Amino acid sequence: MSPLLEVDDLHVQFETEDGIVKAVDGVSFSVDRGKVLGIVGESGSGKSVSMLTVMGLSRARNATITGAARFDGQDLLKASNDDLRGVRGNDVAMIFQDPLSSLHPFYKVGKQLVEGIQSHQYMSKAQARQRAIEYLGMVGIPDPARRFDSYPHEFSGGMRQRAMIAMALVNEPRLLIADEPTTALDVTVQAQILDLIARLQRELDMAVVMITHDLGVVAEVTDAIAVMYAGRVVEYASTLDIFRSPEHPYTWGLLQSIPRLDRPRDEPLIPIPGRPPSLITLPTGCSFHPRCPYVQERHKQVDPRLEPLPDDPSHRVACLLTSDTRKRLWQELSAGKAPEEAREEVVEGGFT
Amino acid sequence: MVVLLILVSFITFVIFYLFPSADPAQLRAGRQPNPQLVEQIRHQLNLDKPFYAQYWLYMKQLVLHGDFGRSYQNNIQVRQQIFDRLPATISLTVGAAVVWLVVGITVGTISAVKSRSAIDRIAMGGALIGISAPVYWLGLVSLYLFSNDIGVIKIFPGSGSYVPLSQDPTKWFTSLILPWLVLAAAFAAFYARLLRSNLVEVMGEDYIRTARAKGLTERRVVLRHGIRSAITPIVTAAGLDIGILLGGAILTESVFNIPGIGRLAYESIQNSDLPMIQGTVLLGAFFIILANLVVDIGYAFIDPRVRYS
Numbered sequence: 286m287s288p289l290l291e292v293d294d295l296h297v298q299f300e301t302e303d304g305i306v307k308a309v310d311g312v313s314f315s316v317d318r319g320k321v322l323g324i325v326g327e328s329g330s331g332k333s334v335s336m337l338t339v340m341g342l343s344r345a346r347n348a349t350i351t352g353a354a355r356f357d358g359q360d361l362l363k364a365s366n367d368d369l370r371g372v373r374g375n376d377v378a379m380i381f382q383d384p385l386s387s388l389h390p391f392y393k394v395g396k397q398l399v400e401g402i403q404s405h406q407y408m409s410k411a412q413a414r415q416r417a418i419e420y421l422g423m424v425g426i427p428d429p430a431r432r433f434d435s436y437p438h439e440f441s442g443g444m445r446q447r448a449m450i451a452m453a454l455v456n457e458p459r460l461l462i463a464d465e466p467t468t469a470l471d472v473t474v475q476a477q478i479l480d481l482i483a484r485l486q487r488e489l490d491m492a493v494v495m496i497t498h499d500l501g502v503v504a505e506v507t508d509a510i511a512v513m514y515a516g517r518v519v520e521y522a523s524t525l526d527i528f529r530s531p532e533h534p535y536t537w538g539l540l541q542s543i544p545r546l547d548r549p550r551d552e553p554l555i556p557i558p559g560r561p562p563s564l565i566t567l568p569t570g571c572s573f574h575p576r577c578p579y580v581q582e583r584h585k586q587v588d589p590r591l592e593p594l595p596d597d598p599s600h601r602v603a604c605l606l607t608s609d610t611r612k613r614l615w616q617e618l619s620a621g622k623a624p625e626e627a628r629e630e631v632v633e634g635g636f637t
Numbered sequence: 638m639v640v641l642l643i644l645v646s647f648i649t650f651v652i653f654y655l656f657p658s659a660d661p662a663q664l665r666a667g668r669q670p671n672p673q674l675v676e677q678i679r680h681q682l683n684l685d686k687p688f689y690a691q692y693w694l695y696m697k698q699l700v701l702h703g704d705f706g707r708s709y710q711n712n713i714q715v716r717q718q719i720f721d722r723l724p725a726t727i728s729l730t731v732g733a734a735v736v737w738l739v740v741g742i743t744v745g746t747i748s749a750v751k752s753r754s755a756i757d758r759i760a761m762g763g764a765l766i767g768i769s770a771p772v773y774w775l776g777l778v779s780l781y782l783f784s785n786d787i788g789v790i791k792i793f794p795g796s797g798s799y800v801p802l803s804q805d806p807t808k809w810f811t812s813l814i815l816p817w818l819v820l821a822a823a824f825a826a827f828y829a830r831l832l833r834s835n836l837v838e839v840m841g842e843d844y845i846r847t848a849r850a851k852g853l854t855e856r857r858v859v860l861r862h863g864i865r866s867a868i869t870p871i872v873t874a875a876g877l878d879i880g881i882l883l884g885g886a887i888l889t890e891s892v893f894n895i896p897g898i899g900r901l902a903y904e905s906i907q908n909s910d911l912p913m914i915q916g917t918v919l920l921g922a923f924f925i926i927l928a929n930l931v932v933d934i935g936y937a938f939i940d941p942r943v944r945y946s
Binding site: 375381388389390392400401 | 852
């Protein structure tokens with residue numbers, strides 16, 4: 286069976302006064318029915334833009350979009366605005382980072398749900414109201430019948446995100462796109478919201494794309510992870526592989542910059558040096574090379590492609606180091622060595 | 638509100654006495670007055686008392702009897718005169734407000750939705766002209782072009798054709814078409830620009846993205862989610878502008894010779910007719926304060942976040 290969502294060689298460029306911004310530069314991934322894909326990367330890596338484009342929400346006068354995004358066989362990039370409208374909020378729903386600014390401040394929360402229901406289904410006001418209350422209850426909002434008439438500013442941050450989730454699910458979508466759903470929330474609430482999404486995903490058997498900059502967030506809920514950097518996917522593998530045997534230096538950097546319970550508490554976190562590149566003037570060669578501790582002269586000219594590993598075709602990496610070298614580097618890093626030490630160690634044994 | 642009105646009346650009084658103006662008693666006494674007559678009139682009008690005493694007497698009459706006094710000029714009751722003139726000003730203001738709100742909101746919305754297109758540029762260019770054109774110039778040009786007496790194309794009644802609504806609704810309407818359009822022009826232009834800039838900003842908000850992500854039609858996104866937020870400053874501006882105009886649209890009323898409050902104020906200033914000036918100023922201040930109050934209450938209806946704070 287073909288995947289539910291298949292994004293194929295997606296390019297999104299925005300023409301600005303400063304130049305052409307290559308926000309998404311040849312991205313491919315797929316999501317199977319009922320599965321969870323995590324898209325991980327720093328801000329500006331193109332993770333949000335990719336999914337907004339799939340939803341048709343980045344169609345602007347200055348945007349150039351190529352590639353394909355097949356949802357259940359239908360290419361959403363070529364769909365008419367009207368067809369897309371029928372898909373949005375119905376088959377594919379989306380929740381966003383900041384639930385306060387994402388809810389309309391002047392309308393009651395319940396009304397905003399009802400509006401979503403009635404724009405896709407013929408339903409009487411009373412029925413739609415009943416359904417909205419049911420979904421508000423389902424996402425764990427206490428006393429939903431009363432909260433139906435509350436305004437967004439009367440909710441707490443966590444409650445607002447719950448309401449957003451209820452609003453997204455109200456038409457039983459097959460795919461939920463969650464764009465940094467916990468970033469704007471308190472840490473304790475973050476876990477609740479993640480649990481809620483995971484629970485609903487299982488109960489409703491829906492596919493989820495979870496966009497985040499925090500690998501720790503997606504560890505428990507995702508089946509597969511795509512790591513994005515500067516508009517491209519640099520590593521794409523099952524969640525297990527990403528955490529157990531990651532092969533891209535950027536993924537290592539991400540992993541080493543999150544706190545872990547199985548390491549000594551006083552062990553310092555290692556940040557990734559440097560800043561994400563400008564998407565207008567990308568570095569030549571591998572776009573990660575200015576920040577990569579293992580960079581070779583050749584990497585500054587040759588642009589790596591996302592290629593399957595020789596020993597595991599489901600695990601794909603865009604890196605010019607050989608898989609063998611990468612495996613040894615990761616071994617050194619997991620043993621607690623700093624990137625420079627690991628580099629020394631492996632260079633001795635023949636760096637390629 | 639009451640304190641403010643007292644303050645306004647006092648300042649008007651002080652200004653009248655501090656700045657040189659013609660002696661009301663002299664004016665009243667006629668062309669060749671003898672000194673006794675002037676003195677007698679001065680005494681009648683209490684003009685021989687110090688100004689604070691005059692103010693006290695005026696306020697006492699006003700507060701206790703709702704009496705604004707009588708005109709120095711023709712002895713008519715100020716209150717009566719104001720009530721006679723008010724319908725014309727209300728007709729002019731309300732009609733113009735309807736025109737400028739409808740035009741301003743429509744043009745502003747289209748411009749915002751088609752932002753940076755040719756339509757937008759033409760509309761905003763036109764709006765700039767509308768804002769820049771003075772009312773008296775626009776009024777005279779419109780009379781010259783369209784009035785049925787001196788106009789090039791004789792289609793609308795010209796200057797001085799105002800008829801009260803109670804007398805003849807059709808004539809009332811046709812006689813006000815030109816004044817409405819002229820008065821509304823600058824406001825419509827200003828409101829179109831205001832709404833456009835607001836709406837462009839609002840359309841970039843997260844909740845608009847949410848509305849689109851819900852699969853609403855673009856029409857609904859703009860009308861129900863966009864304008865709903867962008868209209869707030871329009872309501873404020875409209876409330877205050879209507880309040881100000883109800884106190885008299887001096888220029889438009891003068892150009893079209895409409896017997897409203899604005900003309901009354903203008904004439905009474907020329908005649909140094911203090912009671913009448915005081916009456917019109919107080920009326921204007923009252924409308925402005927009332928408008929502020931209405932706007933504040935209106936805000937609570939528009940923005941639920943205001944209701945509890």
